[in-house]
Every structure is written in C-alpha cells, then in structure tokens.
Amino acid sequence: MARExxxxxxxxxEVGVRLTRSPMGLTMDAIREAVADAGLTLDQIDGVATYxxxxxxxxxxxxxxxxxVIETCGLKTRWHSGAAEATAxxxxxxxxxxxxxxxxxxxxICFRTVYEAAAMARPEEFPPxxxxxxxxxxxxxxxxxxxxxxxxxxxxxxxxxxxxxxxTREQLAQIAINDHRNAALNPRAMVDEPxxxxxxxxxxxxxxxFCLWDCDRFTDASTVVIVSAGDALDEVxxxxxxxAATAGSCDRYSWDQAExxxxxxxxxxxxxxxxYTVNDLDMVQLYDGFAFQPITWLEGLGICAVGEGHKFxxxxxxxxxxxxxxxxxxxxxxxxxRLHGFGFAFEAVVQLRGEGGARxxxxxxxxxxxxxxxxxxxxxxxxxxx
Amino acid sequence: xxxxxxxxxxxxxxxxxWTGGANGQLSICKCNDCGGFTHPPRxxxxxxxxxxxxxxxxxxxxxxxxxxxxxxxxxxxxxVPFVIARVRLDGAxxxxxxxxxxxxxxxxxxxxxxxxxVFEEQDGIWxxxxxxxx
Numbered sequence: 403m404a405r406e407x408x409x410x411x412x413x414x415x416e417v418g419v420r421l422t423r424s425p426m427g428l429t430m431d432a433i434r435e436a437v438a439d440a441g442l443t444l445d446q447i448d449g450v451a452t453y454x455x456x457x458x459x460x461x462x463x464x465x466x467x468x469x470x471v472i473e474t475c476g477l478k479t480r481w482h483s484g485a486a487e488a489t490a491x492x493x494x495x496x497x498x499x500x501x502x503x504x505x506x507x508x509x510x511i512c513f514r515t516v517y518e519a520a521a522m523a524r525p526e527e528f529p530p531x532x533x534x535x536x537x538x539x540x541x542x543x544x545x546x547x548x549x550x551x552x553x554x555x556x557x558x559x560x561x562x563x564x565x566x567x568x569x570t571r572e573q574l575a576q577i578a579i580n581d582h583r584n585a586a587l588n589p590r591a592m593v594d595e596p597x598x599x600x601x602x603x604x605x606x607x608x609x610x611x612f613c614l615w616d617c618d619r620f621t622d623a624s625t626v627v628i629v630s631a632g633d634a635l636d637e638v639x640x641x642x643x644x645x646a647a648t649a650g651s652c653d654r655y656s657w658d659q660a661e662x663x664x665x666x667x668x669x670x671x672x673x674x675x676x677x678y679t680v681n682d683l684d685m686v687q688l689y690d691g692f693a694f695q696p697i698t699w700l701e702g703l704g705i706c707a708v709g710e711g712h713k714f715x716x717x718x719x720x721x722x723x724x725x726x727x728x729x730x731x732x733x734x735x736x737x738x739x740r741l742h743g744f745g746f747a748f749e750a751v752v753q754l755r756g757e758g759g760a761r762x763x764x765x766x767x768x769x770x771x772x773x774x775x776x777x778x779x780x781x782x783x784x785x786x787x788x
Numbered sequence: 789x790x791x792x793x794x795x796x797x798x799x800x801x802x803x804x805x806w807t808g809g810a811n812g813q814l815s816i817c818k819c820n821d822c823g824g825f826t827h828p829p830r831x832x833x834x835x836x837x838x839x840x841x842x843x844x845x846x847x848x849x850x851x852x853x854x855x856x857x858x859x860x861x862x863x864x865x866x867x868v869p870f871v872i873a874r875v876r877l878d879g880a881x882x883x884x885x886x887x888x889x890x891x892x893x894x895x896x897x898x899x900x901x902x903x904x905x906v907f908e909e910q911d912g913i914w915x916x917x918x919x920x921x922x
Binding site for chain 2: 534535536537538540541542543544545546547548549550551553554555557558559560561562565566606607608609610611612656657658659
C-alpha cells in the first residue's frame with residue numbers, strides 16, 4: 403500500500419461556453435468539490451500538478467498555474483509540477499502518482515482549467531494569439547500551409563485510415579454519436595440530446611474527413627483529481643481508485659514526421675507496467691478531442707489490431723453503455739465538453755465507484771483505462787478498484 | 789491561395805529550408821557523416837548526433853502520404869477549400885513535409901499521387917507547395 407498511488411477525490415466546475423465566472427473561480431469550485439469529496443481539508447494538501455501550466459501567450463488555453471493554486475489556497479507544498487512538455491494532459495496525473503509513490507507528497511491536487519470560449523468572447527481581457535508573425539518552433543512546419551488547427555493534423559491520420567484500411571464516415575460517426583448519447587445521460591455535460599447519423603452526415607466539413615461533430619468545441623471548465631499516497635488512505639473517506647499503471651511513450655516528437663501517433667507506443671507500453679491485460683478492461687475512456695483519436699487508442703492499446711479500430715466501433719453497439727466495452731461513458735469531449743484530458747480520468751473514477759447514475763455501466767466494473775493526447779503527445783492511466 | 793501565410797522567423801537552422809526556393813531548391817538538412825536526413829532541421833544529426841550537417845538540395849518530388857481537404861476559414865482572408873497534405877520526399881529517407889497541393893481541384897487529390905514542388909514567395913520566405921505530376 404505504501405508505494406501505491408490512488409485517486410481519492412474528484413471535482414469539476416460548471417462546464418459551459420462563455421462563462422462569466424473567472425478562471426480562478428472555476429478552479430476553486432472544482433478544488434473545493436474534490437477536496438470535500440475525498441474528505442480532506444486544504445491543509446492536508448501538500449502537492450499541486452497541472453498541465454500545461456499557465457501560458458501567458460494564450461491565456462484562454464491555460465489561464466491558471468500552480469502558483470495561483472498554491473497562493474489562493476494557502477497551501478504549503480512539498481512537490482509541484484506544471485509542465486507543458488509532460489507526456490500529455492494526463493501526464494500531470496501520472497507524474498503526481500510517481501511523486502506520491504516516491505514519498506514526495508501525500509495528497510496532490512491535479513487540475514486542468516480551460517477558458518477558451520470565454521477568452522474568445524472577451525479579447526480585450528484575453529488577447530488572441532498572433533498566429534502569423536515571427537513563427538518559430540514546431541508551428542512553423544504546419545501553420546504556413548493553413549494547418550493552424552490540430553483538426554487538420556489529425557484529419558490526415560484519419561484520411562489515411564480511410565484510404566488504407568477502408569474506414570467509412572459512417573463508422574467514424576459512431577464516436578460522436580456514442581458521445582452524444584452518453585452525454586445526454588450526464589447532467590454535467592454540455593450536450594443534452596442525441597446525434598443521429600443523418601444529422602451527422604449532412605453537417606458541414608471542417609477538415610475532411612472531420613465534420614463539425616468530429617471536433618470538440620472551446621469550453622470553459624476546471625477539472626480536479628486528488629492523487630493520494632497509499633499510506634495516506636486512512637485520511638480519506640472515498641473508495642480509492644488505484645493508479646495501477648501509467649505510460650507516455652513517444653517515437654517522434656512531431657505531428658507530421660511520425661508514421662503513427664504516440665497513442666500507439668503508449669498504448670503498447672501501458673501493459674509493460676502491470677500484470678493486468680487488455681482483456682481485463684471493463685471500459686475505456688479515450689481522448690476524443692477529434693473523433694479519430696479513440697480509434698488510434700483502441701489500436702494502440704491492442705484492443706483491436708492496427709487498421710481495425712473503425713470496424714470495432716461499427717454500429718456503435720460494442721462501445722455503448724450496455725456493450726462489451728463501454729467507451730467515453732460520460733460523453734467524452736464531443737459530448738461533455740473540452741475538458742482537455744482530465745474528464746476521462748474523472749469519468750473513469752465515477753464509473754469505478756459506481757456513481758454514474760443514469761449512465762452507470764453494469765457489472766461492477768473494476769478496471770478502466772483513461773487516455774489523453776494526440777500526435778506526439780500521449781498519456782495513459784490504468785485505473786483499478788481493488 | 790492568395791492569403792497571407794505565417795511569416796517565419798529565420799534562424800541558422802531553418803534559413804536554408806525557407807529561403808532555398810529563391811534558387812529553385814528544396815533544401816533538407818543532411819548529415820555529411822552518416823548521410824541521414826534530419827527534418828525539422830537541427831544543429832545535430834538525429835541519427836548519429838554529428839554536428840557535420842548541412843542543407844542538401846533534394847529532387848523536389850515526392851508522393852502524397854496522406855491529406856485533408858480543409859473547409860474551415862481559420863483566418864478571415866483564407867480561401868477555402870484547399871488541400872493540406874503530408875508529402876513523403878524522394879531522396880530524403882523518412883522526411884515528410886506538411887504542405888498544400890495546388891493547381892488542381894481539391895477532390896482530385898489522392899494518397900500515393902506523385903507530386904513536385906512549386907515555390908510561393910511572400911516577403912522573402914519561399915513556401916514549398918506541391919502540384920501533381922502529369
């Protein structure tokens with residue numbers, strides 16, 4: 403127990419677009435809920451982790467940093483991290499797990515606050531990013547060609563699956579349809595009605611094969627997960643969810659040089675760090691900022707073979723709440739909102755505790771995978787209820 | 789496309805790539821020791837970590853590895869739709885470029901199409917675009 407890491411508390415602010423509550427206000431709402439959920443008080447928190455940390459150049463993307471949380475909450479911390487170059491969004495939770503396993507902290511607030519919708523609506527307060535002057539770094543290789551958005555980068559991987567492996571738009575559509583169906587059962591989700599295949603097929607394209615429904619939308623929200631050390635569980639009141647394994651592998655740190663997104667090596671390597679096997683999974687919470695990404699995770703994790711992911715989700719029955727492997731049970735980012743990775747860990751904990759209400763999957767689930775990232779970024783968590 | 793492309797800040801590593809088009813050359817960083825290519829260009833060879841790297845003019849032909857037809861106006865002056873593609877270069881193993889496929893209808897582009905470079909100059913930057921070979 404001493405060298406294990408657990409998720410002991412979860413919290414989330416209101417999830418919406420163009421919210422007027424401040425980014426720190428949303429963050430505090432989520433922190434208070436998570437700390438109370440765990441049965442802790444702020445003076446028991448001795449660590450903070452976030453992804454990517456405050457980004458001054460694009461404040462809507464990440465307006466709150468570790469410093470804001472330490473100062474606002476009056477914390478005395480022994481460990482913290484806010485790392486844009488972490489493996490991916492959920493890498494913040496993986497790093498926190500490593501910290502508590504090492505004895506560096508006992509209870510760590512892990513948070514992700516997004517404010518892109520509100521920031522776009524209030525440019526005087528949140529100056530928009532200048533994307534076309536003095537471009538350096540990795541964006542110079544894509545943005546001059548109009549590929550400003552990860553939609554355009556991810557769409558090319560999806561197009562290759564269509565041409566090479568025969569993926570159809572009807573198959574791809576099951577990601578968004580499944581997300582909408584599950585979100586409609588989730589009172590905290592932004593989407594509250596199902597999406598039909600007919601409506602999907604007639605909606606305008608963004609970057610082929612992605613239509614509007616395949617892309618998450620800017621969201622204002624904060625999500626918090628408390629990671630606790632195994633020898634501190636007597637201080638918490640919830641059913642602890644063990645972080646049984648983590649992974650974050652990368653073969654090429656590039657969106658356009660890599661043959662495969664990092665979901666493939668990361669999914670493969672997750673199983674090197676545990677005695678569980680892919681057949682033990684009761685559900686999957688797979689990053690879906692763009693609809694194709696869960697297909698890469700299904701293949702990367704070995705749930706199906708490379709080039710078979712679209713067949714696995716065909717018709718949507720296998721990944722539905724009552725299917726053999728429920729996926730994105732809270733609605734994912736296409737249904738719940740762009741919580742930027744942290745929503746998948748949150749929802750895995752909800753389901754493993756059996757607190758999913760109308761969307762709770764049956765069969766007393768004990769093992770879930772939560773992932774985040776696209777392109778060169780990938781992080782996976784294996785979460786278990788012992 | 790006539791819209792304003794992102795203006796690159798030139799440095800010692802990327803200058804040859806973004807200005808080689810002035811001489812009609814597509815320049816990719818190559819190692820003079822092991823012969824491997826490094827893209828994006830860097831101070832060190834990514835294969836053998838040699839510092840003996842230099843810009844090397846490649847043929848400027850390649851094949852479409854994958855692509856997308858972009859319909860979204862990410863900037864107000866953008867003319868849509870247009871094709872964004874990943875082109876695998878001939879003679880530069882494992883190097884791909886994100887680029888645009890121009891001078892053809894967007895729905896005529898396909899994976900494995902053979903393409904050749906055409907440069908578009910804006911404000912001293914020579915953007916390598918590609919068109920299909922006939």
